[in-house]
Amino acid sequence: MDLNMVQAARLLLDAQDILLLAHRSPDGDTLGSCFALYYALQGLGKRVRVECADRFPKKYDYFLQDASFPAFEPRFIAAVDVADRKLLGEKDACYPVINLCIDHHPTNTGYAAARLLDPTQAATAQLCFSLLREMQLPITPRIADCLFTGITTDTGGFRFSNVTAQTHRTAAELISLGADAAGINTRMFETKSRSRLEAERLVMETLEYHFDGRCALIHISQEIRARSGAAEEDLEGVAGLPRQIEGVWLGITLNERPDGYKISMRSGALINASEICAQFGGGGHKRAAGCMVEGGFAAVRAQLLAAAAPFIEAAQEPS
Numbered sequence: 001m002d003l004n005m006v007q008a009a010r011l012l013l014d015a016q017d018i019l020l021l022a023h024r025s026p027d028g029d030t031l032g033s034c035f036a037l038y039y040a041l042q043g044l045g046k047r048v049r050v051e052c053a054d055r056f057p058k059k060y061d062y063f064l065q066d067a068s069f070p071a072f073e074p075r076f077i078a079a080v081d082v083a084d085r086k087l088l089g090e091k092d093a094c095y096p097v098i099n100l101c102i103d104h105h106p107t108n109t110g111y112a113a114a115r116l117l118d119p120t121q122a123a124t125a126q127l128c129f130s131l132l133r134e135m136q137l138p139i140t141p142r143i144a145d146c147l148f149t150g151i152t153t154d155t156g157g158f159r160f161s162n163v164t165a166q167t168h169r170t171a172a173e174l175i176s177l178g179a180d181a182a183g184i185n186t187r188m189f190e191t192k193s194r195s196r197l198e199a200e201r202l203v204m205e206t207l208e209y210h211f212d213g214r215c216a217l218i219h220i221s222q223e224i225r226a227r228s229g230a231a232e233e234d235l236e237g238v239a240g241l242p243r244q245i246e247g248v249w250l251g252i253t254l255n256e257r258p259d260g261y262k263i264s265m266r267s268g269a270l271i272n273a274s275e276i277c278a279q280f281g282g283g284g285h286k287r288a289a290g291c292m293v294e295g296g297f298a299a300v301r302a303q304l305l306a307a308a309a310p311f312i313e314a315a316q317e318p319s
Contacts, residue, residue: 040135
């Protein structure tokens, strides 16, 4: 059942013992949105906690500075920025019923009992800002930091095509409410660990071009992780590298995991990455999407290139 903003606000205001679920391989939007809701709902005296199948990356540890998660049996479960149950990882089996999903992905599968979905929003955090306003809850500097992080990370520092005038207005209001925009952007986009830089160097050695250079593909192997010492959290953003190459319309990243390959696709205006990933049970946005594919590297690469071929061949060079 799809809800409007008023209905979703009432549902959360009436809820007790609330569990907020972030997606696996958590990014700034899923965590920023979860923790903004956590602090706001906790301020009402509710018992709330945030869970994720994977650990919270160190770069987001400022979300946790004032957090403490009480033990309780959840009576209300909300998945935040989670387009598909499969993205919950091992948490999926733990919670068969999801009461509410708050999301901005157009490929959301509608798995929750109720859904607040708005694909026009640049980030789920932007949607959560409106939700907190509807609930008439105060947005503290801590909450503003969480929401600003979600917006800036999901828009690539306000560079992506999903950014609208409303996105900038929301960001400006969050800054006026105390968000440390400069500090957050420096932390997200201008600070890299040595292991991340070493991983980037090794990953770029795997770079391949296909379809006359219109597609670039990179491979993050377990060996590269071991040689660089990079954790999964260090690799956030690496998927954007192949798309940054001049003349590339589609960038594909194969990230080796124990259960297969996590695929990330980044595209320009000519190709819908979400439609390609949907063929493998994934999705996302037109310009940024992902999926999971089982198999060895050669077989997975072949499947992805075969799926991408019709899209690249149908695309027209901009005049």
